[in-house]
Amino acid sequence: MAGLLVLVPAAPAAAAQDVRTVVARVPSGSGADAVSLDTTLYVTLEPCAMCASAMVHARVQRLVYGAADPRVGAAGSVFNIVQHASLNHQLEVTAGVLAEQCATLLREFFAARR
Numbered sequence: 001m002a003g004l005l006v007l008v009p010a011a012p013a014a015a016a017q018d019v020r021t022v023v024a025r026v027p028s029g030s031g032a033d034a035v036s037l038d039t040t041l042y043v044t045l046e047p048c049a050m051c052a053s054a055m056v057h058a059r060v061q062r063l064v065y066g067a068a069d070p071r072v073g074a075a076g077s078v079f080n081i082v083q084h085a086s087l088n089h090q091l092e093v094t095a096g097v098l099a100e101q102c103a104t105l106l107r108e109f110f111a112a113r114r
């Protein structure tokens, strides 16, 4: 599952569904689900608390995101669920990759939907 590319859609519930779908696609017996998905999740926007929690429960190894979300971001902006010491799994996080391009992509996406 290494090198997986996932673009998280706008709606939080849909994003969480995507994370659950990724988890469901790990073949049983592959060993990947025993400890960690050995997966890097690439997303345009910093995950919310719901998506971040799904990533922790799925034991996704690494999160790479573009734009920070200062309103509800849960990978360092408002909360840091993905690296919370009290939880049984913490993700490696790389933040701000192509941040401006990701923010522009999201702004254009929402502008087109209005």
Ligand SMILES: [Zn+2]
Residues within 6 Å of the ligand: 011, 012, 013, 015, 016, 047, 048, 049, 050, 051, 052
């Ligand atoms: Zn979310």
